[in-house]
Amino acid sequence: MAQGTLLIQTDRCKGCGLCIRACPQQVLVAGQHLNALGYQPVQLDEALRRCTGCGVCAWVCPDLVFTVYRESAGRAG
Numbered sequence: 001m002a003q004g005t006l007l008i009q010t011d012r013c014k015g016c017g018l019c020i021r022a023c024p025q026q027v028l029v030a031g032q033h034l035n036a037l038g039y040q041p042v043q044l045d046e047a048l049r050r051c052t053g054c055g056v057c058a059w060v061c062p063d064l065v066f067t068v069y070r071e072s073a074g075r076a077g
Ligand code: SF4
Pocket: 004, 006, 022, 023, 024, 025, 026, 027, 028, 050, 051, 052, 053, 054, 055, 056, 057, 058, 068
């Protein structure tokens, strides 16, 4: 399975939770601190290590918080 990771611009996040509900791997969680807007910004739970870089979170986020990176699986032969 492909591996992905995220750049999360936490200061843009308004904590709506759309991405948390939409992530098929359930690796997004609400952070414990407040951002400059007064919301709990989303963060990637790195311990789960299941982000596939599918991009669903970026599609559903209305505030352009995510940049998604997906590792290449390499050549198949
Ligand atoms: S890229 Fe896909 S798997 Fe990774 S956090 Fe976003 S929705 Fe979840």
